[in-house]
Amino acid sequence: MGQLHVLFFPMMAHGHMIPMLDMAKLFASRGVKATIITTPVNAPAFTKTIERIKHKNSGIEIGLRVIKFPAVEVGLPEGCESLDQTDFDQKDKIKRKKTSSSFSSISLFLISPLSVIAFERLLLTAKPNMGQLHVVFFPLMAHGHMIPVLHMAKLFASRGVKTTIITTRLNAPVFAKTVERSKSLGMEMGLRVIKFPTVEVGLPEGCESADQLTSDDLLSKFVQALSMLEEQLEQVLQECRPNCLVADMFFPWATDVAAKFDIPRLVFHGTSFFALCGMESLRIHKPYKNVSSDSEPFVLPDLPHEIKLTKKQVSELLTEEPETQFSKLSSQMSESELRSYGVVVNSFYELEPDYADHYREVLKRKAWHIGPILLCNRSAEDKAERGKKASVDEDDCLEWLDSKKPNSVLYVCFGSMATFTTSQLYEMAMGLEASEQQFIWVVRRGKEEEEEKWLPEGFEERVKDRGLILRGWAPQVLILNHEAVGGFVTHCGWNSTLEGVCAGVPMVTWPVFAEQFYNEKLVTEVLRTGVAVGSKEWNRLTSDGVKREAIENAVKQIMVGSEAAERRARAKELKEKARKAVEEGGSSYSDLNALFEALRSYRS
Numbered sequence: 001m002g003q004l005h006v007l008f009f010p011m012m013a014h015g016h017m018i019p020m021l022d023m024a025k026l027f028a029s030r031g032v033k034a035t036i037i038t039t040p041v042n043a044p045a046f047t048k049t050i051e052r053i054k055h056k057n058s059g060i061e062i063g064l065r066v067i068k069f070p071a072v073e074v075g076l077p078e079g080c081e082s083l084d085q086t087d088f089d090q091k092d093k094i095k096r097k098k099t100s101s102s103f104s105s106i107s108l109f110l111i112s113p114l115s116v117i118a119f120e121r122l123l124l125t126a127k128p129n130m131g132q133l134h135v136v137f138f139p140l141m142a143h144g145h146m147i148p149v150l151h152m153a154k155l156f157a158s159r160g161v162k163t164t165i166i167t168t169r170l171n172a173p174v175f176a177k178t179v180e181r182s183k184s185l186g187m188e189m190g191l192r193v194i195k196f197p198t199v200e201v202g203l204p205e206g207c208e209s210a211d212q213l214t215s216d217d218l219l220s221k222f223v224q225a226l227s228m229l230e231e232q233l234e235q236v237l238q239e240c241r242p243n244c245l246v247a248d249m250f251f252p253w254a255t256d257v258a259a260k261f262d263i264p265r266l267v268f269h270g271t272s273f274f275a276l277c278g279m280e281s282l283r284i285h286k287p288y289k290n291v292s293s294d295s296e297p298f299v300l301p302d303l304p305h306e307i308k309l310t311k312k313q314v315s316e317l318l319t320e321e322p323e324t325q326f327s328k329l330s331s332q333m334s335e336s337e338l339r340s341y342g343v344v345v346n347s348f349y350e351l352e353p354d355y356a357d358h359y360r361e362v363l364k365r366k367a368w369h370i371g372p373i374l375l376c377n378r379s380a381e382d383k384a385e386r387g388k389k390a391s392v393d394e395d396d397c398l399e400w401l402d403s404k405k406p407n408s409v410l411y412v413c414f415g416s417m418a419t420f421t422t423s424q425l426y427e428m429a430m431g432l433e434a435s436e437q438q439f440i441w442v443v444r445r446g447k448e449e450e451e452e453k454w455l456p457e458g459f460e461e462r463v464k465d466r467g468l469i470l471r472g473w474a475p476q477v478l479i480l481n482h483e484a485v486g487g488f489v490t491h492c493g494w495n496s497t498l499e500g501v502c503a504g505v506p507m508v509t510w511p512v513f514a515e516q517f518y519n520e521k522l523v524t525e526v527l528r529t530g531v532a533v534g535s536k537e538w539n540r541l542t543s544d545g546v547k548r549e550a551i552e553n554a555v556k557q558i559m560v561g562s563e564a565a566e567r568r569a570r571a572k573e574l575k576e577k578a579r580k581a582v583e584e585g586g587s588s589y590s591d592l593n594a595l596f597e598a599l600r601s602y603r604s
Contacts, residue, residue: 005033013083033061039069041081134162140248142210143416157187168196170208194232252336264341273355275518304354313517342366348581407486413442414491418512425454431551438466487558492516504575506567
């Protein structure tokens with residue numbers, strides 16, 4: 001719901017203006033924007049109090065609007081703008097002029113100490129302002145969730161919606177620059193910082209992001225901390241009174257918090273329709289119970305294509321028995337989604353039409369596809385930084401690419417959370433070298449982390465003319481969209497997968513955890529724009545097991561030969577479809593309009 005805005009138009013008499021001023025103060029103290037209408041001579045009766053209130057509390061919105069009083073026109077003495085200054089004959093002149101005012105529908109509320117409770121109920125049940133929409137976004141504290149939500153908020157703001165993002169103190173810098181740049185362009189974007197209960201749950205000081213979790217114990221504490229944010233979200237919603245809350249799937253309780261204020265809650269999963277359908281099939285049918293081993297394939301029932309997975313490739317969130325903290329969370333997320341207003345999906349219809357239809361028509365979920373969100377973000381700075389500062393000068397990186405032929409460079413990157421063992425990194429290096437392809441390889445480890453143990457001896461010297469190793473964060477979107485890049489080795493996180501689609505590059509798929517094994521199936525079996533490297537097991541913390549020969553083979557398949565050319569052609573077609581989807585009249589542009597209309601009519 002939008003912020004309430006109430007105009008106060010008191011009679012020009014001290015006995016009317018003072019209680020009306022007090023009433024405006026009361027309304028403003030409860031989060032309502034208050035504007036008092038008066039005349040030039042009467043303005044001093046309000047100005048000092050208003051300035052004092054605004055000085056003490058910058059969050060209170062109370063203002064003054066001065067209009068002309070027609071004293072001369074009705075024969076009153078100059079400066080006579082108050083009933084207190086007149087005799088009965090003059091009062092009649094004021095009355096006649098006042099009742100001819102163009103202001104209509106002035107409702108009077110008798111406010112007394114006993115009616116404060118009634119006033120609070122009025123705020124809780126008030127209908128939204130049918131003008132500008134206000135949407136609050138609440139992303140999970142993880143880079144792969146915060147960046148698409150930041151770009152979603154910017155997309156909404158670019159279409160005239162007021163947007164507010166909720167995050168914690170140490171995550172605020174991820175959003176700050178983009179928010180400020182957007183505001184300088186006239187968009188209404190804001191940031192609301194809440195406290196993350198690090199100490200309360202026993203997390204290390206400064207641990208406010210899922211990207212920092214290095215053990216299952218820390219993950220458990222982080223999930224506990226998320227559940228403790230409920231009260232702060234409720235406070236923000238009570239103060240902001242938005243038309244809608246877009247909250248991450250990891251906040252299942254957000255549906256109930258929003259319901260307290262009759263605010264529609266939209267769920268953001270941060271993944272594809274394909275993965276959502278696959279996970280729902282797994283949850284409903286539990287096909288993994290019919291196999292004799294963790295490595296035996298099973299078919300996901302009732303999907304548009306025959307999709308096979310193994311138990312090793314499926315999150316323990318969905319398969320653990322008896323119930324654990326994480327399987328319980330999974331159940332809560334599913335139940336919460338069913339009670340929410342709907343789901344926003346960062347995808348486009350032409351990419352996965354069978355699964356967009358299946359999700360909405362077969363599973364009966366209300367959903368809007370509004371992506372690829374990254375294509376709506378044209379800021380060069382945002383594309384380069386993506387919420388972080390690159391570890392390499394982007395000009396140096398792009399200059400290196402400029403020296404290479406089109407489609408000749410392989411880009412290798414595994415996102416912000418995947419962690420590989422030293423032995424797996426060694427195999428990766430040997431596979432890349434044996435492929436004889438040019439490459440940019442982004443590695444999260446720094447030189448100080450026993451470099452000689454995970455890089456083969458003399459590796460960097462041998463590949464210096466055809467390989468570039470970047471340690472830390474890289475400007476991925478800029479790299480992928482360079483004409484020299486012809487392939488992408490990816491962990492199949494949905495953000496990276498979409499970035500590959502939008503760049504029109506085929507992919508070597510190397511899923512690690514989360515829903516990444518589903519996304520691999522979409523890329524390799526449905527879209528047919530990728531080659532699987534052979535990753536077999538869901539494991540975020542110690543990914544291992546892919547040999548150099550498999551890496552070499554997958555890289556060659558994606559970069560050279562007639563089949564590689566066919567995959568690249570299909571990838572280029574998807575790139576064009578993605579571009580058209582977000583343009584005016586495109587499928588995602590139109591679906592976002594439909595979402596806005598649904599929110600406007602929600603309480604009309």
